Amino acid sequence: MQEQRVGSIRFQIDFSQPLYEQILEQIRSAIAKGEIGLGQKIPSVRELAHELRINPNTVMRAYQELERDGLTEKRRGQGTFVTSSKERVETFRQELAARYIDAFLSQMESLGYSWSDVAAYVKKKIDERSGERG
Numbered sequence: 001m002q003e004q005r006v007g008s009i010r011f012q013i014d015f016s017q018p019l020y021e022q023i024l025e026q027i028r029s030a031i032a033k034g035e036i037g038l039g040q041k042i043p044s045v046r047e048l049a050h051e052l053r054i055n056p057n058t059v060m061r062a063y064q065e066l067e068r069d070g071l072t073e074k075r076r077g078q079g080t081f082v083t084s085s086k087e088r089v090e091t092f093r094q095e096l097a098a099r100y101i102d103a104f105l106s107q108m109e110s111l112g113y114s115w116s117d118v119a120a121y122v123k124k125k126i127d128e129r130s131g132e133r134g
Helices: 019-033 045-052 056-069 086-110 115-133
Strands: 002-006 009-013 072-075 079-082
Touching: 002 045, 009 019, 019 045, 019 056, 019 086, 045 056, 056 072, 056 079, 086 115
Parallel strands: none
Antiparallel strands: 002 009, 072 079
């Protein structure tokens, strides 16, 4: 696994996994967490491909998906920027949280846990983490 910072974005690349998906998910996550600010310029396709030593078409595909998500926008002659819409990023964060919760619930269901067992276990873990922070 290769870890590298390009501009303000930190990438962890595992060459045994699809690169396009890794780039897409890592930029989405950085935007959702606020690691890349609203309206901030992100590296050009060429720059990111060069720094990560991957094919520019792979980066282009990820950038096109980010634009379709409404998380980035191209500005003619200036490059690609994170959306300046706080509402769009918050909506995306909520969609992402819902996906994570659905995946977690599906896994717990496949393990045979009842919903009350899941709720009790989640409460226990939250209490444990709250104690760690307190």
